Amino acid sequence: MKTILSAALVLALCGLAGAQGEKADPVGTWKCEYEIGGQKRTSTLTIKKDGDKLAGTMSWPDQKDEKLKDVTLKDGTLTFSAVRKFMGNEIPIEYKLTIDGDKLKGKGAATFGGNKQEFDIEGKREKKDK
Numbered sequence: 001m002k003t004i005l006s007a008a009l010v011l012a013l014c015g016l017a018g019a020q021g022e023k024a025d026p027v028g029t030w031k032c033e034y035e036i037g038g039q040k041r042t043s044t045l046t047i048k049k050d051g052d053k054l055a056g057t058m059s060w061p062d063q064k065d066e067k068l069k070d071v072t073l074k075d076g077t078l079t080f081s082a083v084r085k086f087m088g089n090e091i092p093i094e095y096k097l098t099i100d101g102d103k104l105k106g107k108g109a110a111t112f113g114g115n116k117q118e119f120d121i122e123g124k125r126e127k128k129d130k
Contacts, residue, residue: 024076024099026054032123034108045123047071047078058082076100084110097121 030045047056047068054071063085071080077098084091089112097106102125109118 024073024078026073026078026099026104028128029126030104030123031126032104032121034119034121036110036117036119054078056080060084062086073099077106078104095121097123 026047027049028047030047032043032045034041034043042061044059045056046059047054049055054073056068056071057065058068059065066082066084068080068082071078077096079094079096081092081094084093091110091112093108093110095106095108097104104121104123104125106121107118108121109116111117
């Protein structure tokens, strides 16, 4: 009985260690939600592999397929920037997101009128159709 319990414990610990060591994979389509000025908003983030680099787009309900700039993944943190075009203004937004399986969470920072405003953002990866 001790042998079975020991074996089960070793397998459980190995499984846990394996899960901890998984590399974050940002590739896919992410449905994101955030709040600015008390209003809930949505966006769609799409990340692809372009050779050995990452590339992608961000879409909002009124602006589609804005190309991302400086997309990098380091230690499970995805960073990039995008330009939000809104009411005749171009607003650069910098994102720093942590990926955990099929969820992401982090911050966006928009600079508008000389002021920087940060907001929390969360997202879930869309499941691929099989």
